[in-house]
Amino acid sequence: CLKWPFLCVCLKLGVVNTEGGMVEGKTIRLGLLRTMDVFRGVPFAAVPGRFEKPKPHPGWDGVMKATAFKSRCLQLDITLTNTLGSEDCLYLNIWVPHGSSVSTNLPVMVWIYGGGFLAGASMGANFLDNYLYDGQELADRGNVIVVTLGYRVGSLGFLSTGDSELPGNYGLWDQQAAIAWVHRNIRAFGGDPSNITVFGESAGGASVNFQILTPHNKGLIRRAISQSGVALCPWAVNHNPRKFAEEVALRVNCPTDSRMAACLKMTDPSLLLFPEPIVNNLILSPVIDGDFLPDEPSNLFHNAAEVDYIAGANDMDGHIFTGLDVPSVNNDIVETPIEDVKRLLGALTKEKGQLGLENAYSTYSSDWGSNPSWQKVKQTVVAIETDYIFLIPTQTALYLHAEKATTGRTYSYLFSEPNRMGGLIAPFPIWMGADHADDLQYVFGKPFSTPLGYWPRHRDVSSYMIAYWTNFAKTGDPNSGDLKVPVAWPKFQNTDHKFLEINAKTNSESVNEMLRLRYVHFWASVFPKLPSQRSADALQ
Template identity: 35%
Template sequence: MLFVQKIIPCLAVLIHIISGGEQESIHVRTNYGTIQGYRKFYNGSSVNQFIGVPYAAPPVGDLRFRKPKPPQLWDEVYQADSFPPSCMQDLLQNDAWLIPNQNISEDCLYLSIYVPGNNISLSNKSQKSVMVWIHGGGFTAGQSSTFDGSYLALQGDVIVVTINYRLGLFGFLSTEDEHARGNYGLWDQIAAIEWVHENIDNFGGNKSSVCIFGESAGGYSVGLHTVLTQNRGRIHRAISESGAVYSPRAVAQQSVVVAGRAARSLNCSTSSNKVIINCLKTISASALLKVQGDAAFGFQENETFINRLGPVIDNELILQNPVDILRNKSSPSYEFFKELDIMAGTNNAEGGLMYWRMMKYQQPYSFNISEGIPQKALCDIVAPAAASGFSAYRDQISKAVCDQYSVSDVSLADQARSTVNVYADIQFIIPTVQTLDAHSEQTHGGRSYQYIFTHEPSFTWIQDRPPWLRGANHAGELPFVFGLDHFYPPGRDKPEEERKLSDTVMTYWTNFAKTGDPNGAGNSSLPEWQEFNPESRAYMNLSLTPGPGRHLYAERVVFWTETVPEIMQPPLANPSTTNIPGDDGNNGSILNISFTLLLSVLSFKFLVH
């Protein structure tokens, strides 16, 4: 980012009170100009909010499909009092009540800052730790405005920053060459982190104590940032919720095919990648968004778990598959990864995301998905799909998955829970364990912590869940991280025991952000959260009665990290690399796990032993 004139620290903050009103306005000088935020009150405590601050120039016109540029300096006071539009996406109507601005735009690179404090002065000597939130949404949806950082900021006396970043084709279209390398959304995140590093001291923040945290696609993003040396000195801790750097979804595949499909849908010539990008830059944002679904997800209806629109290996920002990066223990990326404090975890019903994907098989397999999933559907559909990425070993691994996840002589509901665990394990559980094993394998370096969130909320953010799904679905922990008063609808009952759990989660999270230890620096009434290492694999079970444990889902972890690699030994003479369907979409898998997972399980023992 370009250098601009630095502001003298003692002149960083000016404050005045709006005449005739109770709301106080706050002026803070940043490197780009003065912004005006407002102080709001939550249960008697105040939070200074700066909403919709530009951290980059609008990525429009010739800046589409390019790395972000710094924002222009402004002379007038910038009113940081309203949420910007969401980045280009199809807004989910179920979440509309949580999104204060229902507009979408390419001009969306803004962040919001939540600073706790009853004092009028935002002294740059307060040195509060900073938490930067990266939202989820599969790299195609989501916005910072869904997340009010006020309650978390107050609970832990930290500064919370939430950011927007480009999504879908706008954030991740790639021709995998110099014409469009991709990863613009990741570059946006880096630019936002850099903005925080350059400016947060003017808000009373400590730029030497920055924790990034995110969920789902935000969790994958956090994981990727832990191996990107561009972040050295700018981030110090990381929390990945339901998304780890080892996950098959952390890196997208076949981006060139997606770009070509989008171009053809919009009548652009595909004679060269340069022609494709030049044409797509002239297309209206609404037209480009309209073709995004078919371009990225229209290969085949049931092929849903390959990520085709997200971060890519671009030979500039991401030089290798993250698994390969972490195998090279002498690389700068590995050294950076090791020096960070890392917390990572999952929910115990992540597999609920598979519920919708299995609906189409009800008639052919004669079952009602609200009652469960039969073993035959596991063995005929899910197991072969889970094994499809292993190509030459597909039949052996498919049988092993069928045997491992079959539940004999029990109800369809029990079999359903075990069946969806195939997806949960491949995408979330196993990659999280692998990430923490790689991070904690040596005694030197940052600290490692694992959690499992198991409480089924009284209000579920992701609606339409089957009766047999027990526990916390994907994203189920979010109301407890940001506060029930924000995430539960107005008028919705907020049970006292859930409020207590939310306080516990927010305290663990902010303790970690401040010290690298969720237990905090002093005495705590919370259950002690033990550090993770490859021998103990200690974790914290976050439920209404939190408590420690060891070796989470040990049998399933052993299956994917030991049994599956053993099946592939000795290697076949000429095993093919992988089976990824091409543009014609002829592969019939529901999961079609990427080659990333194959690399992960093969390299796992080398990483931790």
């Protein structure tokens, strides 16, 4: 309650009645006549059965106190030697802002976390009780409801035999169950069920794309934002899931015949999690199961024809991975050999053999001149992985969405605010742009909630992203809403491919078109037409 003489105004939802029962969160005061209700740990499904789709929660008696985050889904810890979390993890968190009256009919933004389909949590990383995915700043500044959800990861979320025994995609079904729960229940929290935006980053960005492509979400999602990840990324779909399922079975002493699925379901879940997938290019990922994904993602964009869509990448998204593949890239006093560049390109183009390598190398070295600087070579290596892993697939997804769209609008961005650690500590060279996940802190308003850790320009970046993102959630147009933006962001159309570059200096000159056209043309047009290695060998 906010009290003045002779007046008491209670700006809170109090007990909210959901389909499973009554829940009560915590009300926090944000300022004069502005409060927020926060609900942590609201169940959206029952404790999931091993390798089964989520089921409705059986409900509860009395009032559930929803004031603490629930456990993350069972996964490996950061050391890759122990596990943390629980199989009882299908919960979501809700932030509801109130102004001079209790909110009604607010737009809803549902966040799907990343983590390579192997790790992650609905609340994100935590430092001194400051959670990365705390929705308070975004909800308050944008005047939207923010929801974050939990979903199964690793083997428990994505292990598949490629058939009906273990069909896979359990984590995607969890996400879908949470979105459907929000659609059915969010009105009781002051939200508009007809205006739901799903947004996410990395594997979460790809998940967002999967959620608008599946036929199972028809009518549930109005808008979507994919940050640094789409369904077309080379790591987003596993086309040979049984091979890894058999490796898991052998590791835990299960047979690899018709008894495999039953045995795996009875195995200690912690034994099903081990670190090999990380070094095997994220092979635990969604599969074409004929159900959630009835076809290749590129053939499903008609399902998103009425969904407004933003997708983009960070300008050095690939840096975090390049440091593993070509370690010298992060050492400014050591040269990166040209042979290392060729080795990396050879690995990415191996299906096309020597011809693929030669074409790729000539494309990426075309602006080097006769004597490229060390920095130029290192930046090229980062660009190669950024293009291949994130940027080119994202551009392809944007093209397909714009091509199939009826009422849905399409927007493209490049995030390029330089990494805050650039030049200060390894492995962040002085020339660093925006690394993978650098955008998260700005979307969730960390420069405002922890101001001592940021400069004023970082608050500018955060205000821009919150404005564009929440305007889009409200209207389907990032320029139109309650918050002012630094420059109008034009739609992406197949005639011009316009995009917005987002950083602290975003202005009228930040609007461009045909992002990295030479490289998009190579990977999307030239490379696929080259004969495969197998075809070339057959001709000899």
